[in-house]
Amino acid sequence: xxxxxxxxxxxxxxxxxxxxxxxxxxxxxxxxxxxxxxxxxxxxxxxxxxxxxxxxxxxxxxxxxxxxxxxxxxxxxxxxxxxxxxxxxxxxxxxxxxxxxxxxxxxxxxxxxxxxxxxxxxxxxxxxxxxxxxxxxxxxxxxxxxxxxxxxxxxxxxxxxxxxxxxxxxxxxxxxxxxxxxxxxxxxxxxxxxxxxxxxxxxxxxxxxxxxx
Amino acid sequence: xxxxxxxxxxxxxxxxxxxxxxxxxxxxxxxxxxxxxxxxxxxxxxxxxxxxxxxxxxxxxxxxxxxxxxxxxxxxxxxxxxxxxxxxxxxxxxxxxxxxxxxxxxxxxxxxxxxxxxxxxxxxxxxxxxxxxxxxxxxxxxxxxxxxxxxxxxxxxxxxxxxxxxxxxxxxxxxxxxxxxxxxxxxxxxxxxxxxxxxxxxxxxxxxxxxxxxxxxxxxxxxxxxxxxxxxxxxxxxxxxxxxxxxxxxxxxxxxxxxxxxxxxxxxxxxxxxxxxxxxxxxxxxxxxxxxxxxxxxxxxxxxxxxxxxxxxxxxxxxxxxxxxxxxxxxxxxxxxxxxxxxxxxxxxxxxxxxxxxxxxxxxxxxxxxxxxxxxxxxxxxxxxxxxxxxxxxxxxxxxxxxxxxxxxxxxxxxxxxxxxxxxxxxxxxxxxxxxxxxxxxxxxxxxxxxxxxxxxxxxxxxxxxxxxxxxx
Numbered sequence: 051x052x053x054x055x056x057x058x059x060x061x062x063x064x065x066x067x068x069x070x071x072x073x074x075x076x077x078x079x080x081x082x083x084x085x086x087x088x089x090x091x092x093x094x095x096x097x098x099x100x101x102x103x104x105x106x107x108x109x110x111x112x113x114x115x116x117x118x119x120x121x122x123x124x125x126x127x128x129x130x131x132x133x134x135x136x137x138x139x140x141x142x143x144x145x146x147x148x149x150x151x152x153x154x155x156x157x158x159x160x161x162x163x164x165x166x167x168x169x170x171x172x173x174x175x176x177x178x179x180x181x182x183x184x185x186x187x188x189x190x191x192x193x194x195x196x197x198x199x200x201x202x203x204x205x206x207x208x209x210x211x212x213x214x215x216x217x218x219x220x221x222x223x224x225x226x227x228x229x230x231x232x233x234x235x236x237x238x239x240x241x242x243x244x245x246x247x248x249x250x251x252x253x254x255x256x257x258x259x260x261x262x263x
Numbered sequence: 264x265x266x267x268x269x270x271x272x273x274x275x276x277x278x279x280x281x282x283x284x285x286x287x288x289x290x291x292x293x294x295x296x297x298x299x300x301x302x303x304x305x306x307x308x309x310x311x312x313x314x315x316x317x318x319x320x321x322x323x324x325x326x327x328x329x330x331x332x333x334x335x336x337x338x339x340x341x342x343x344x345x346x347x348x349x350x351x352x353x354x355x356x357x358x359x360x361x362x363x364x365x366x367x368x369x370x371x372x373x374x375x376x377x378x379x380x381x382x383x384x385x386x387x388x389x390x391x392x393x394x395x396x397x398x399x400x401x402x403x404x405x406x407x408x409x410x411x412x413x414x415x416x417x418x419x420x421x422x423x424x425x426x427x428x429x430x431x432x433x434x435x436x437x438x439x440x441x442x443x444x445x446x447x448x449x450x451x452x453x454x455x456x457x458x459x460x461x462x463x464x465x466x467x468x469x470x471x472x473x474x475x476x477x478x479x480x481x482x483x484x485x486x487x488x489x490x491x492x493x494x495x496x497x498x499x500x501x502x503x504x505x506x507x508x509x510x511x512x513x514x515x516x517x518x519x520x521x522x523x524x525x526x527x528x529x530x531x532x533x534x535x536x537x538x539x540x541x542x543x544x545x546x547x548x549x550x551x552x553x554x555x556x557x558x559x560x561x562x563x564x565x566x567x568x569x570x571x572x573x574x575x576x577x578x579x580x581x582x583x584x585x586x587x588x589x590x591x592x593x594x595x596x597x598x599x600x601x602x603x604x605x606x607x608x609x610x611x612x613x614x615x616x617x618x619x620x621x622x623x624x625x626x627x628x629x630x631x632x633x634x635x636x637x638x639x640x641x642x643x644x645x646x647x648x649x650x651x652x653x654x655x656x657x658x659x660x661x662x663x664x665x666x667x668x669x670x671x672x673x674x675x676x677x678x679x680x681x682x683x684x685x686x687x688x689x690x691x692x693x694x695x696x697x698x699x700x701x702x703x704x705x706x707x708x709x710x711x712x713x714x715x716x717x718x719x720x721x722x723x724x725x726x727x728x729x730x731x732x733x734x735x736x
Binding site for chain 1: 311
């Protein structure tokens with residue numbers, strides 16, 4: 051017998067012969083998710099953008115607001131200036147970003163091992179936790195979110211979801227990317243005597259440019 | 264294993280004598296206890312969420328074969344290769360073979376307690392492969408040549424000064440100062456080159472999502488993604504109890520896991536890994552392997568330890584355990600310390616080697632109170648005590664002592680006579696309200712004082728109260 055057969059046989063031995071049909075198991079699993087508001091935190095504010103901002107800033111994420119995508123390069127310039135950084139960055143190779151006017155900012159599609167600044171698009175934002183969702187793909191290298199010291203994310207206001215379940219629902223039946231990552235604050239560690247230090251392996255700074263009226 | 268095989272009592276005695284260890288443990292567990300309490304207070308729905316979390320785990324355990332097959336089907340459809348290992352040796356062999364077939368020289372690892380459980384660090388060393396631990400705490404204990412002492416903070420037994428010594432000799436260039444921020448920067452610099460130069464990245468999984476075939480990791484440092492993205496091969500080792508039906512079920516458990524572990528609401532990086540790199544993807548591994556490990560779990564399914572399969576490895580039980588907070592994790596001698604470790608270690612290492620662990624418990628019940636999935640840990644520890652008695656593993660002195668007690672306890676007159684003599688004798692031995700040393704129980708009083716008894720037994724006082732209908736002062 052293979053290990054697979056041995057393990058499955060041992061499980062069936064322990065669980066006994068009278069087993070539910072797959073449809074019954076699925077119904078039971080669905081019932082376990084009913085009435086989700088009874089077991090999840092309430093939002094920090096009634097407005098999704100405000101709730102998102104409250105949670106995100108509590109974790110050290112900074113937020114800037116612009117009315118539309120055209121305002122993103124100027125917001126980025128404000129951030130670079132505030133941190134004394136040169137006008138250069140690794141830009142996610144996404145069409146939505148490439149078509150913006152980056153005049154005066156040197157953008158590269160490649161990543162250096164010690165990249166200072168990277169800018170990418172969030173697929174979703176989650177108000178409950180202040181999280182940003184990214185998906186890997188041809189136009190999104192995952193390392194863009196990890197190698198730079200400063201990670202800047204563009205999030206459209208109409209891509210805000212209230213709760214974590216909203217993301218699960220949005221992806222139900224959709225094609226899954228290799229990596230789907232919920233990013234909640236800059237990289238950090240408490241491994242030395244519980245002292246919180248930012249920039250453990252990933253970015254030490256996370257900045258969100260929230261786009262929308 | 265690498266630690267000398269001392270008996271539990273000797274390890275515990277050595278830990279109790281280590282003042283620096285006591286300080287290090289208190290800093291981390293005390294902090295964790297306060298932060299968890301604040302996180303639970305800020306989430307009024309916690310009790311209801313806990314009931315749901317427990318129900319989700321029980322549902323998966325009751326249909327474990329169904330969900331394993333569903334996970335295998337969906338993970339395979341996503342392009343991963345699924346392997347099955349009945350025990351630790353099979354799991355080690357599978358991982359080592361994948362690494363050797365790939366001619367791997369450098370393997371990066373993102374912290375996984377299952378990897379420790381199956382002895383992966385030694386297996387890779389034996390195969391001549393350079394293993395690089397990337398979690399900061401695992402990096403510290405790799406430099407120290409130690410095993411984890413906590414399942415969430417593996418290096419919590421090390422003070423900042425001790426970490427500085429390890430980094431000064433282990434990092435080239437050495438860190439410029441010994442404050443935590445400078446030392447973290449030093450580790451970041453050293454490990455970044457390893458991340459990008461590794462041939463294989465190995466991670467664990469906090470959840471296995473049956474309906475998508477995803478493996479889910481949670482970290483605060485970002486080391487899991489840096490471990491699993493650049494190398495050509497990503498290997499996941501995971502226990503079969505990690506299954507959840509869907510992503511939404513994983514979120515329900517995640518809310519409990521993070522609050523119970525660190526007092527946070529969400530880890531910085533919560534990642535669902537579906538198979539290898541897709542056609543055209545900008546980065547990612549070309550192969551993804553998932554090793555599903557049994558190693559005693561199907562045995563637990565069939566006996567009184569089934570509830571332990573609910574465990575989501577948050578570490579709250581050890582953070583709140585009076586025994587763990589005195590002796591730390593290494594004294595337990597197994598992969599998993601604290602209350603959950605005292606239940607799991609006899610499953611993994613055999614009861615004969617680990618029967619002391621079930622006795623190193625005060626039964627105060629704190630672990631069960633804070634467990635986010637309602638595992639009755641004290642009940643399970645009592646089950647190990649009963650089994651140890653039944654299998655005649657208790658030493659002769661304990662059996663004789665308990666036999667004598669049982670004989671007396673079944674004879675009420677004799678019992679009352681013995682207790683009348685006992686409390687009076689103990690009262691004579693006490694000073695200022697405490698008995699500092701007990702004959703025949705010096706091992707117990709070496710670390711504790713016993714309250715000096717009142718001089719009369721409960722029955723004597725009860726009778727006097729019934730006779731006089733007055734409250735004794």
